Amino acid sequence: MPKSEKNTSELLKIWTLTADATMGSSVRAKGILQEIxxxxxxxxxxxxxxxxxxLVLVMPIHDRAAFNAAVSVVSKAIADAPALPVIPREIQDILGMKASERHRWLADGRLPSAGxxxxxxxxxxxxITFHVFDPKVVEDLLNRGAADEWRVEEAEAKAEKKRNATLRAKLVRLAKRKKSSPNTVDACDEAASRLRGWGDFDVDGLLR
Structure with missing residues (x-):
């Protein structure tokens, strides 16, 4: 149908969703549509x-009463949109995170639930029951690149854990040779001085 004919046979209203409502997410925009x-x-x-x-509202011209009622509902919903809780699939798209990351960061408290x-x-x-998130909190996390920060922190912690595990294994091997080779005692002590938490490890009596 030509555009000129469509305009005379249909009622049309268009609203533009603001950035504070969508946070740059097409998934969030679809969520707002579903809420409406x-x-x-x-x-x-x-x-x-x-x-x-x-957001586009199109109705037949003979449904003017229904159209006007819908305009009122949509306008109110759009005004409410920036305060709508952020649901899981939306926060994953907004912050660029995987579902596994959302679960992990929610569990350790870095991603606060709003209920x-x-x-x-x-x-x-x-x-089904799922956690929702405060849009103001999500916006703050987005602005400061929190997801990237958390990934760096996790990578560093993983690398530190791996280094400690490697050094602990070395210390255990050295400790086993203490009695048979006195020269290994100094090497064991030197390695232990570099291992974080070695004092607790020794106090527990794991080498005795």
């Missing part, structure tokens, strides 16, 4: 769609 559709009557749900950062939400997925009898 949940607030609309069943007959109007499919009339609204998202195109990039634009949980329980929903029933379409076509499924069982409900």
């Amino acid at each position: 559709q949940a607030r609309l009557p069943k007959a109007s749900k499919k009339a609204v769609s998202v195109e990039g950062v634009d 949980t939400r329980t929903v029933r997925l379409a076509g499924r009898a069982r409900k």
Whole structure:
């Protein structure tokens, strides 16, 4: 249908989602759309769609009353959008993290939960419960590149753990040869001085 005909036969309204609402995420934009559709009557749900950062409402011209009611609902939902809790798939897209990272950082407290939400997925009898996140917290994490910082910290901790494990194994081997070769005593003591927490290891009596 030519654009001129479409404009005369349909009612159209477009809203542009702001950056503080989407945080640069197309997944978040889709989530906002789903929130809006949940607030609309069943007959109007499919009339609204998202195109990039634009929300588009299109209805037949003879449905002006329903259109006006939908405009009111969508406008209110868009005003609320920046404060909507961030759900798992959204925070993963916003911060560029994997599901395994989300679970790990949530468990160790680096990713603070804003509570949980329980929903029933379409076509499924069982409900699911998941954590949601404060959009202000997510925005702060995004702005300071927290996910990248956490990955560096984890890599450093892993490397330190590996170094310590290697040195502990060396110390154990040296300790076993103490009695048979006196010259190894000095080597063992020197290596122990470089191992973090060696004092606790020795106090536990693991070499006796």
